[in-house]
Amino acid sequence: MTKPKSRREVLLGAAALAGAAYLPRAASAEGKGRIVVGTWGGDYARLLNKNIEVPILIKDGWEVVQDQAGDPERRSKMLAEVRLPRGTSDVQGLSALNMFQMHDAGTILPIDYGKLKNAANLLPSMKYPYGIGQIYSGKVGVYNPKLITTAPTSYKDVFDPKHGNKLGIIDIQYQYTMVCAALAAGGKVGDLEPGKKLLLECKNAGMRIYPTNEAFAQGLKSEEFGIGVMWKARVVQWQNAGISVTAITPTEGALAYVSGFVIPKNAPNKDGAYAYLDAMLDKGAQEAFAVDMGYNPTVTNAVVAPDLNKRIGFTSDEVKKLVDLDYDYMNKNDVDFKEWWDKVLKS
Structure with a gap:
């Protein structure tokens, strides 16, 4: 396999079923469908719900269910399900390393960036062929x-x-x-x-x-x-x-650390998967994650206050030395x- 593009380049640009369903399944009258999100639990799961799912997706008529577990368990589940015509999740939250692993194992779909209106603002090196970087630190x-x-x-x-x-x-x-x-x-x-x-x-x-x-x-x-x-x-x-x-x-x-999302090959709701990916790149959602969780945005139109950027970001020299x-x-x-x-x- 070819090694993915350097995360240093990413950040230079920026510097210049193990878990239970977690939070509300509520959907509006339109009833667009159900999105099952594989994710870690704890603060991250709570903030996905607070900053992405409730204000954007559920408000727009989607039903969102979180399937929480550690990434080793979720990756094992993806491998076990890969030959099934229909899997149990629509998107999976993974580190950049684990996204690569699942790509190498043949379990995930290539990303069609033409389906994402917010992709125009995504940092170029966060556009993996097989996944999308949501946040970094x-x-x-x-x-x-x-x-x-x-x-x-x-x-x-x-x-x-x-x-x-x-x-x-x-x-x-x-x-x-x-x-x-x-x-x-x-x-x-x-x-x-x-x-x-x-x-x-x-x-x-x-x-x-x-x-x-x-x-x-x-x-x-x-x-x-x-x-x-x-x-x-x-x-x-x-x-x-x-x-x-x-x-x-x-x-x-x-x-360097990048966290993002992938779409399993047999995701039952691929339209919902793309809706989730687009929502996570929303300017407001990215700004909220910077405030609530201290991670740097991966879209160029997100605005981070100078005092917060000083606390969560890295200087140009530090970015050049990122490993x-x-x-x-x-x-x-x-x-x-x-x-x-x-x-x-x-x-």
Whole structure:
């Protein structure tokens, strides 16, 4: 497979059935149809409903149902359903890496951008052939100044075994955490072995592993630990919630993150799928996600207040140093990485 276009180019442009149905199924009198959305739960699911589904789609007559689960479970479900004439979801929310994986597995449709009126405002490199980037951020170092008195400046400073049980990582972010650790150990995005060795050293020193982003935030809030890595967008949310946490862009370059949506090949309502994709690119929806979740918009007509942009965005120099995943490498080795994570690091 050809490696997708660099996320650095994306951001340079910007700088210049596991889960239950989640929220209302209400539809207006027109009754346009039902859209089933595969998504993570928590804050993200709530904000999809608040900023996209209720004000745009449900208002316009669509019925929207969220099927919430972790992305490994949802990707497994897509693979299991791929030969069925009719699947159970119309769109699936995935990271850029997981979008590539599902494309490589032959489970998703190419995107017809001619069906999306808001595609004209989409950043060019967010137009994947097989999916669409909705929001983006970068993986930064996070710390509580009360517990970590010497401010970190790099991934290497974060993944230092000397922190002992004051270092925390997140189970569901195993892919990105392993890459950050590899960069901290002097490795590369295409060679995670140095990172695996460093993570084991941190584990032996007392490193904590939290199951979810929300559990990680609670640990920060209770001062159970004091340093780790997280998306810059989430840090803004936590700061808004009164958690004592500071973000630093690592000197190695922040690992870029893009979240988006794909359409399964056997989606039962493809018109509804395109309606959802178009709604997520709506100017108002994109601006609301920047305010509510701290992620950067992927459309050029969205307006972000200067003070908020300073908190959620990256400088031109930081954008130039953003680090891309090697999607093909990660895809080919993901099963082995997950097995090592579960059976070795977490054991």
